Amino acid sequence: MTPLFTVAEIRTIEHAAAQRLPEGALMQRAGQAGANEALDLLPFTTSRARVLVLAGPGNNGGDALETAAHLAHAGAQVTILHFPPTSAPAAERDAALHRAVNSPARLMTLASAADGQAAMQGTDWTLVVDGLFGIGLARAITGEFAVLVATVNQLRCQVIALDVPSGLDADTGAIVGGDAGTALRATHTVTFIGDKPGLHTAEGRDHAGLVIPSSLDIDRDLFPPARAKLNDVALFAHCARRRRHSSHKGSNGSVAVVGGARGMAGAPILAARTALNAGAGRVYACFVGDPPAFDAAQPELMCRSAQEYDFNSAILVIGPGMGGSASGAEMLASALHSHSPVVLDADALNLVAGSGPLQTQLAQRSAPCILTPHPLEAARLLGMSADQVQADRPAAARRLASKLAATVVLKGSGTVIAARDGTIVINNTGNPALATAGAGDVLSGLCGALLAQGWPEWEAALAGAWLHGMAADVLVSEGAGPIGITASELIPAIRAAVNRLAAQHGS
Numbered sequence: 001m002t003p004l005f006t007v008a009e010i011r012t013i014e015h016a017a018a019q020r021l022p023e024g025a026l027m028q029r030a031g032q033a034g035a036n037e038a039l040d041l042l043p044f045t046t047s048r049a050r051v052l053v054l055a056g057p058g059n060n061g062g063d064a065l066e067t068a069a070h071l072a073h074a075g076a077q078v079t080i081l082h083f084p085p086t087s088a089p090a091a092e093r094d095a096a097l098h099r100a101v102n103s104p105a106r107l108m109t110l111a112s113a114a115d116g117q118a119a120m121q122g123t124d125w126t127l128v129v130d131g132l133f134g135i136g137l138a139r140a141i142t143g144e145f146a147v148l149v150a151t152v153n154q155l156r157c158q159v160i161a162l163d164v165p166s167g168l169d170a171d172t173g174a175i176v177g178g179d180a181g182t183a184l185r186a187t188h189t190v191t192f193i194g195d196k197p198g199l200h201t202a203e204g205r206d207h208a209g210l211v212i213p214s215s216l217d218i219d220r221d222l223f224p225p226a227r228a229k230l231n232d233v234a235l236f237a238h239c240a241r242r243r244r245h246s247s248h249k250g251s252n253g254s255v256a257v258v259g260g261a262r263g264m265a266g267a268p269i270l271a272a273r274t275a276l277n278a279g280a281g282r283v284y285a286c287f288v289g290d291p292p293a294f295d296a297a298q299p300e301l302m303c304r305s306a307q308e309y310d311f312n313s314a315i316l317v318i319g320p321g322m323g324g325s326a327s328g329a330e331m332l333a334s335a336l337h338s339h340s341p342v343v344l345d346a347d348a349l350n351l352v353a354g355s356g357p358l359q360t361q362l363a364q365r366s367a368p369c370i371l372t373p374h375p376l377e378a379a380r381l382l383g384m385s386a387d388q389v390q391a392d393r394p395a396a397a398r399r400l401a402s403k404l405a406a407t408v409v410l411k412g413s414g415t416v417i418a419a420r421d422g423t424i425v426i427n428n429t430g431n432p433a434l435a436t437a438g439a440g441d442v443l444s445g446l447c448g449a450l451l452a453q454g455w456p457e458w459e460a461a462l463a464g465a466w467l468h469g470m471a472a473d474v475l476v477s478e479g480a481g482p483i484g485i486t487a488s489e490l491i492p493a494i495r496a497a498v499n500r501l502a503a504q505h506g507s
């Protein structure tokens, strides 16, 4: 299980660890960890490798100087672009510079980033090591440094970022400085002391590449209990069940998907088909508009009028294609009034955002409740813009979970699952194939199916996000995407993933 630590927590751990260690030990270990990872990526004949190391003005640059010295001693052709500190450097950074100067690396101390850009051109680099900025970046990367970052981003070689890709906020995964800033895109990130939330959500996944945490051998007792983790089968596998020979459809619960205003019947159908294929025993598709007689492609579904359905008799997935009409709002109020566990998605979330009484009703429910907003729906619920949500996804998910007393699944790259007590889990399965119409309906149906089969709310949300992403990952690995995958195709892949989970972990 991978804990995720904020920059403030990392700084505290680092400070405590430094008291127990000789001066400079942590920077030396960070540099060694970076070099180990780099050597794994270099060709067998190390002397053929041309490695460009960007060493910025702070301690991230110190790590880079250590890495560069190791790689040069290992025989690689190393060029260091060194940006000297603008204020008195830490002693360990000076020591790192000394080691780099005394290594076979070619060290170019640059007065400006523009000189760095010129020095990069004309060489076919095997690998770039990014030690420009780490967790100390206080403002947007602009001007000459931005041009340097853009130049690296156009190279086609592997790029290892030390600690964090320069320009990325390690807490949030946003670009430091927003639109005014930029960030370097790495293929690998060796991150020090502990893994960090920003490497896995928002812009994180596109900039960090493969994340390799390195604890720098810091004593375990210096790490606080993690309030954030990466999603992992170990967090929910205990809820998986194998089917008993003696089970029947009544053993696996009922799901009612409520939505489908006129002209929007597809969304509840997708959610309902997913619920059925993810193992729910009985699945109803309840329409705010006129219900179809049946679903020709999935005749096992029972199509009903929402007005005539007893909301106390199934797990409720409310919102797909429901629209914002008065009858939609009425259905939502009676669903919230029921004792049934609920999953709220799409239009149900928009209706809640626009109604104080619905918010109060939701916050006061005692039955399980999962909300699955995308950033714009989360923004409406929080009274802010989608950009503000994306600027700090972990904080937005936490605020929503606490405000509405529900488990929140904030969708997007690096889906953030938040509990009422502020615990968060960031999902790291999934890929851009999921950015397609109907994928959200599929997720809500999947969460409903897990609740119907007896999963607790928290584990249902974790497993829902994980299985949904895993289904997309399998389809992409089979060559079916990410371009052009449709939500319907996810459904059989989810069924396969649910069955694999039950076979491997079910009791």
Ligand SMILES: NC(=O)C1=CN([C@@H]2O[C@H](COP(=O)(O)OP(=O)(O)OC[C@H]3O[C@@H](n4cnc5c(N)ncnc54)[C@H](O)[C@@H]3O)[C@@H](O)[C@H]2O)[C@@H](O)CC1
Pocket (backbone or CB within 6 Å): 010, 011, 014, 015, 026, 027, 030, 056, 057, 058, 059, 060, 061, 062, 063, 085, 086, 132, 133, 134, 135, 136, 137, 138, 139, 140, 141, 142, 145, 162, 163, 164, 192, 193
């Ligand atoms: N604190 C720790 O826990 C450890 C830190 N280490 C390394 O040290 C890093 C943190 O070091 P620092 O706090 O020195 O910070 P950084 O090296 O991340 O960056 C700070 C430096 O960049 C300059 N700067 C900030 N924003 C700028 C901008 N927009 N344009 C130009 N210059 C800018 C600052 O003046 C300062 O010189 C970590 O990311 C990690 O790589 C490691 O050595 C191991 C231990």
Ligand SMILES: [K+]
Pocket (backbone or CB within 6 Å): 060, 130, 131, 132, 133, 134, 161, 162, 163, 164, 165, 166
């Ligand atoms: K970096």
